[in-house]
Amino acid sequence: MLDATAHEFARLPDAPGVGYKPQHFNEIVDDAGPVAWLEIHAENYMGDGGRPIAQLRHLAERFAFSVHGVGLSIGGEGPLDSEHLARLKRLVDWLDPASFSEHLAWSTHDSAFLNDLLPLPYTEASLARIAEHVDEVQEVVGRRMLLENPSSYLAFEESTMTETDFLREVARRTGCGLLLDVNNVFVSATNLGTDPVSYIDAFPVELVGEIHLGGHDDDEDDHGAPLLIDNHGSEVADPVWSLFDYTIRKSGPRPSLIEWDNDVPEWPVLKAEASRAARVLEAATA
Amino acid sequence: MTVDQTTFRKALLDPEAARPDGLSDGKGRSAGRRFDVYRNNVTVSLTEALEVGFPVIRKLVGQENFKLLASAYLRRHPPRSPLMMHFGADMPSFLADFEPTRQTSYLPDVARLELAIRESYHAADADPISPAELEALPPETLIGSRIRLASSLRLVRSPWPILSIWRFNVEEDAKSPEMAAEDVLVARPDLDPVPELLPPGGAEFINALLTGATFGDAMDKASEASRNFELPVVLTLLVEMKTLIEIGG
Numbered sequence: 001m002l003d004a005t006a007h008e009f010a011r012l013p014d015a016p017g018v019g020y021k022p023q024h025f026n027e028i029v030d031d032a033g034p035v036a037w038l039e040i041h042a043e044n045y046m047g048d049g050g051r052p053i054a055q056l057r058h059l060a061e062r063f064a065f066s067v068h069g070v071g072l073s074i075g076g077e078g079p080l081d082s083e084h085l086a087r088l089k090r091l092v093d094w095l096d097p098a099s100f101s102e103h104l105a106w107s108t109h110d111s112a113f114l115n116d117l118l119p120l121p122y123t124e125a126s127l128a129r130i131a132e133h134v135d136e137v138q139e140v141v142g143r144r145m146l147l148e149n150p151s152s153y154l155a156f157e158e159s160t161m162t163e164t165d166f167l168r169e170v171a172r173r174t175g176c177g178l179l180l181d182v183n184n185v186f187v188s189a190t191n192l193g194t195d196p197v198s199y200i201d202a203f204p205v206e207l208v209g210e211i212h213l214g215g216h217d218d219d220e221d222d223h224g225a226p227l228l229i230d231n232h233g234s235e236v237a238d239p240v241w242s243l244f245d246y247t248i249r250k251s252g253p254r255p256s257l258i259e260w261d262n263d264v265p266e267w268p269v270l271k272a273e274a275s276r277a278a279r280v281l282e283a284a285t286a
Numbered sequence: 287m288t289v290d291q292t293t294f295r296k297a298l299l300d301p302e303a304a305r306p307d308g309l310s311d312g313k314g315r316s317a318g319r320r321f322d323v324y325r326n327n328v329t330v331s332l333t334e335a336l337e338v339g340f341p342v343i344r345k346l347v348g349q350e351n352f353k354l355l356a357s358a359y360l361r362r363h364p365p366r367s368p369l370m371m372h373f374g375a376d377m378p379s380f381l382a383d384f385e386p387t388r389q390t391s392y393l394p395d396v397a398r399l400e401l402a403i404r405e406s407y408h409a410a411d412a413d414p415i416s417p418a419e420l421e422a423l424p425p426e427t428l429i430g431s432r433i434r435l436a437s438s439l440r441l442v443r444s445p446w447p448i449l450s451i452w453r454f455n456v457e458e459d460a461k462s463p464e465m466a467a468e469d470v471l472v473a474r475p476d477l478d479p480v481p482e483l484l485p486p487g488g489a490e491f492i493n494a495l496l497t498g499a500t501f502g503d504a505m506d507k508a509s510e511a512s513r514n515f516e517l518p519v520v521l522t523l524l525v526e527m528k529t530l531i532e533i534g535g
Contacts (some may be wrong), residue, residue, distance in 0.1 A: 043368050047408030048437070051477040053409075071368025077291045084368055109291045112364035114298060115335065116327040121288070132458040153324065154309045155316035158288045168361070193311030220309060229323060 001014045011125040012037050012064055012210060012255035014281065016274040019068075019232075019259045025055055027267035029062075035271065037064035037098065037259050044069045045095075056095065065097040066210065066257070067207040071113065074133045074147070075106035075120040081091070085140050089265045092141050099210055099255070100244040101146035101179045104167065105131070121156035122166040135272050136186040138176065146209045148179035151216075151230035163188075164202040178204065181212035182244045183236065195268065196243055204253035206273075211279060213244055214259035233262035236273060245280050253281040299361055300326050325399025326510035332360040332373070339374045343393065344382070344467050351386070358384060371408050375401065392446035393433035394404050399448050399481065402472045406479035409438035414528035420521075423533065434532040435524075438474035441496070443467075443489050449481055473527035482523060492524070500506045505530070 015036035020028075028035070038059060045052055059065075069088060072080060072263075116274055120126050120185035138145055147170060149163060161169075165177055180203060189196035215234030219227045236258065248254065259272040287308035288337075293414065297303045309317035333356040337344055344352040365375040378394035378401070379389045393410070442448065449470045450463035469489035471482045489506035494504035508515040524530055 031509075043370065045434065046369055048410035048440070048508065050407050050409060050411065052408070054477060070439055073368075081368075106291060108368065109295045111366055112295065112299075113368045114295065114328050115331045115365065115368075115370065118291075118294065118324060119297075152312075154320040155312040156289060157308045157310055194312065212289060219323075221320050223310065223311075223315065225313075227320060227323070 012066055014090050014253035014255055016277040016281070017064075017066065017255060017257045018270055018274055019161070019257065019261060020059070021260075021264050022052070022055060023203065024137045024209070024267045024270070025059075027253065031271075032063070032141075033271040033275060035063075035274050037066060037255065039066040039068050039259075042067045042069040042088055042100075045091060045141075046081070053257065055088070060095060063113065065090060065095060066099040066101065067097040069102040070117070071107040072133075073104050073106045073113075074106060074188045075103050075118070075126070075130055075275055076108055076133075077106070078109065079131055080136055081086065083109065086136065088137075089141050098148060100141060100143060101148055101210060102168075103148045103150060104163075105150050117150055119150060119152055119154065119156070122159040122161045122163060124160065127161075127166060127169055131170050134170060134174040134176050138174065142175055146177045146179040148181055148212065149184050149203075150188070151181070151184040151191075151228075153191055153229075154228065155192055162202065162269070163170060164199060164204075168204045168207075171204065177209040178207045179210045179212060180205070180247065180254075181214070182247055183212065183214045183216060183240050184230060186207045186237070186243055187216050187230045190226055190228050193225075196239075197246060200243065200247050200250065205247065208251055210253055211244070211254050211256040212259055213240060213256060213273075216240075231262055234260075235269075236276075240278065244277070246281075248280055248284045256281060287453075296419045298325050299364065301325065309466065319341070322519050329357060329360065332359065332365070335365075335370045335373050336360070336377075338522075340377060340397060341406055342400055342452055342455045343377070346390075346396065347387065348395065348450075351480055355381075355384065355387065371404065377401065392444070392448065392451065392521075395442070395444035395446050395448045396451055399452055399470060399472070401481045402442050403451075403481060404472075406438045406440055406472045409436070409474065412436050412438075412531045415525075415530045417525050419531075420525060420530065421470045428498065428533070429505075430535045431501050432498060433491070433501060433530055434534065436473065436480065436529045436531050439492075439527075440472040441484075441489055441492050442470045442472065444469075449483050452481065471523065471527065471529075473524075473529045475526065475528045480527065482527065484523075485516065485519050486512035488520045488523070491515070491520055505521055 013036045016036035020038040213236045214232040217229040217231045221227045256277045289306045289308040305321040336356045365373045377397040381393045445467045447463040447466045453460040453533040470482040491508035491509040
């Protein structure tokens with residue numbers, strides 16, 4: 001376990017952030033509105049140079065950054081990709097972000113990277129493996145990380161514990177913090193027929209270093225039951241805003257991110273979503 | 287019933303494969319088509335990565351055909367790295383081999399050009415030599431020097447008019463391509479890669495410099511390859527494209 005007191009991460013501001021998209025560069029520089037920090041997908045900034053790195057260097061002078069990995073495959077059955085871990089360390093070393101996070105999911109198996117966040121069963125065996133992987137990441141990168149709850153479309157019959165117990169135990173064993181994706185909570189609860197509010201009640205909110213908000217899409221399963229798809233392609237849905245409000249009342253203000261990765265809107269639309277998050281955070285402070 | 291990741295992965299990439307057992311809807315019923323959300327995510331996200339990487343190939347074969355092509359490609363050559371910026375490196379050989387595209391002989395070279403542009407975009411930055419620095423150098427010193435070129439420089443040679451084809455599909459008012467072999471220099475004078483047509487002997491000259499020949503030897507190679515090689519034209523292009531980084535011994 002990494003010594004949390006020695007490597008305490010510098011926290012992001014308890015204010016809205018957005019997932020950074022290069023098409024918004026000029027507008028963010030001109031008028032960021034309430035947006036106090038930006039999040040990048042680590043893998044998009046692992047090139048050697050050029051425009052992506054130049055933009056990042058420029059923005060890092062004004063904004064706090066969150067590095068959010070989507071490719072480490074922490075939930076993978078195999079060992080972590082040491083080359084990829086080294087790339088991550090290089091990025092974190094030069095950018096020195098306020099936060100670094102990854103997912104409770106896997107994406108690489110037998111050296112094939114599947115470019116999706118795939119689910120895993122919640123068992124003693126997977127818990128031991130993931131705690132080991134989180135330890136390794138924190139050791140190599142040299143700082144505490146946040147681990148994010150997934151969006152689920154199905155459940156594993158072999159699971160023996162709840163997701164909240166699982167995440168709490170990974171955090172206890174490794175000293176990592178948690179990234180609470182409120183949209184994922186709503187999507188998973190709807191899909192698996194559980195109660196999203198009970199999930200938040202069971203979640204160790206004191207370990208939450210960041211919150212995610214994003215849009216989802218509606219589908220249905222073979223039986224006509226609702227099946228929500230976490231696609232980050234639209235505005236945050238109203239019930240997710242309500243759940244966010246409920247969460248913030250419990251946790252107090254937290255760094256809260258609008259994630260919009262597909263059908264990316266014009267900057268004013270994204271800024272308006274960030275403003276809505278700002279109002280919830282301010283209400284909790286008042 | 288445990289579901290290991292080998293089973294999960296196989297079923298993800300093979301739409302004909304049975305969905306794994308041991309997965310439920312959380313309410314005691316089999317997961318059924320819920321599994322297909324993951325199947326769909328994998329195929330769609332990797333297809334999109336290829337669409338971003340090969341916009342001209344996509345235009346040339348058409349959107350619907352490209353989806354089929356991408357679907358075959360991502361199964362034959364799944365990414366070996368989480369860096370999507372590198373995904374698609376096998377596209378040229380894939381297009382040369384893939385039944386529906388193998389007759390269209392220029393496609394692999396157009397794909398090589400698109401790969402070169404993408405590699406150039408992400409390559410390391412470097413400060414170029416100024417024209418003044420180059421002019422200040424005595425000719426006999428230059429002749430014996432080796433020149434380090436920018437790592438964002440790429441050379442793509444083809445018996446097909448690949449740059450004309452590329453321009454015709456990217457730029458408005460571009461002329462329609464006429465049959466000709468084309469050698470293309472891809473360089474990054476600022477933050478955006480620019481492809482430029484090389485004059486006769488230009489590719490041999492640059493290739494020689496890339497493989498460590500002296501300036502003089504590179505000139506000889508270029509003159510051997512083409513009687514029409516004109517050093518000033520190629521040198522001006524290389525300077526304007528900010529590709530000359532260091533002059534050494």
